Amino acid sequence: MVEWLPSSSTRILFVIGDPVSHSVSPPMHNRVIRRLGLDAVYLAIRVPGEILGSFISLARVNNVLGFNVTIPHKVAVASLLDSLDESAELTGCVNTVRVRGNNLEGFNTDVAGVEKSLKNAGFKGGGAAVIVGAGGGARAAVLALLSMGCSITVLNRSLERALSLKKHFAEKGFSVEVRGLDEAPQVLSRADVVVNATPVGMGSWEAPFPPGLLRSGQVLLDMVYTPHPTRLVKEASEKGVVSIPGVEMLVHQAAESFEKWFGVMPPVEEMREEALRRLRG
Numbered sequence: 198m199v200e201w202l203p204s205s206s207t208r209i210l211f212v213i214g215d216p217v218s219h220s221v222s223p224p225m226h227n228r229v230i231r232r233l234g235l236d237a238v239y240l241a242i243r244v245p246g247e248i249l250g251s252f253i254s255l256a257r258v259n260n261v262l263g264f265n266v267t268i269p270h271k272v273a274v275a276s277l278l279d280s281l282d283e284s285a286e287l288t289g290c291v292n293t294v295r296v297r298g299n300n301l302e303g304f305n306t307d308v309a310g311v312e313k314s315l316k317n318a319g320f321k322g323g324g325a326a327v328i329v330g331a332g333g334g335a336r337a338a339v340l341a342l343l344s345m346g347c348s349i350t351v352l353n354r355s356l357e358r359a360l361s362l363k364k365h366f367a368e369k370g371f372s373v374e375v376r377g378l379d380e381a382p383q384v385l386s387r388a389d390v391v392v393n394a395t396p397v398g399m400g401s402w403e404a405p406f407p408p409g410l411l412r413s414g415q416v417l418l419d420m421v422y423t424p425h426p427t428r429l430v431k432e433a434s435e436k437g438v439v440s441i442p443g444v445e446m447l448v449h450q451a452a453e454s455f456e457k458w459f460g461v462m463p464p465v466e467e468m469r470e471e472a473l474r475r476l477r478g
């Protein structure tokens with residue numbers, strides 16, 4: 198028996214990016230949309246940069262409830278929206294848009310994704326945080342860890358990008374120390390919490406720094422979620438590091454987006470189960 202079919206009044210949600218075919222957001226969201234009996238559907242749509250502006254305009258004149266934004270549009274989309282909340286304003290990156298009437302409102306739920314993942318693993322905040330990487334994910338981690346009372350050091354391959362992150366946060370009134378990735382041994386030894394915000398390890402058995410540099414008592418969040426677990430998470434947990442796989446952040450940022458659109462928190466456990474099922478193949 199057919200239980201639900203989309204109609205012309207169905208609310209539309211999607212993730213835009215380029216590429217976007219690998220995204221596990223559609224199954225994660227559709228599973229809980231169906232569970233809660235909502236008349237909505239979530240799709241993945243490839244949007245090359247040159248049509249980003251016109252594509253966004255379509256969201257204003259269709260039955261769109263909101264959308265997620267992924268690589269490479271998280272920065273560019275911010276200037277096309279009507280308003281930004283604090284998380285989007287302070288990071289300069291948007292991963293979630295809510296359509297309210299004719300208004301497009303931008304949020305960065307990656308920030309809450311980092312914070313919830315760390316808190317659920319028992320990290321209470323404070324101390325020295327080291328973030329490896331200086332792109333969009335790193336900016337979300339900086340804001341989350343600043344709000345948890347940590348001092349921040351960013352380690353990045355190119356010092357130029359790290360300095361641009363430092364300047365961005367200095368203009369918002371926040372202090373971030375930056376170092377080259379070659380200083381990882383000294384900087385990581387002083388860390389209480391470490392976040393990998395590079396794509397290193399995604400689809401490979403590499404790590405952004407030797408996992409042996411970490412020690413028991415530290416907390417690690419690896420934003421990379423495939424393979425599950427990554428080499429970094431596997432080897433760090435074998436050393437007694439509290440190691441959080443990227444799927445945790447993936448699920449929590451998704452749940453926060455869902456809450457922005459529908460006004461209720463989805464069953465997070467069910468989102469995690471669906472994400473893991475897809476990531477494990």
Ligand SMILES: NC(=O)c1ccc[n+]([C@@H]2O[C@H](COP(=O)([O-])OP(=O)(O)OC[C@H]3O[C@@H](n4cnc5c(N)ncnc54)[C@H](OP(=O)(O)O)[C@@H]3O)[C@@H](O)[C@H]2O)c1
Nearest residue numbers: 330331332333334335354355358394395396420443446447
């Ligand atoms: N789990 C989640 O929910 C979640 C959310 C957001 C992001 N992520 C993941 O986090 C990762 C980073 O995303 P992003 O949006 O921040 O990317 P991004 O803006 O492109 O930034 C990537 C950063 O990684 C560094 N990097 C890239 N390749 C490297 C290498 N081979 N060695 C050392 N450093 C390298 C870059 O350094 P340079 O400046 O030197 O190029 C840059 O600082 C991606 O894998 C993404 O999928 C996961």
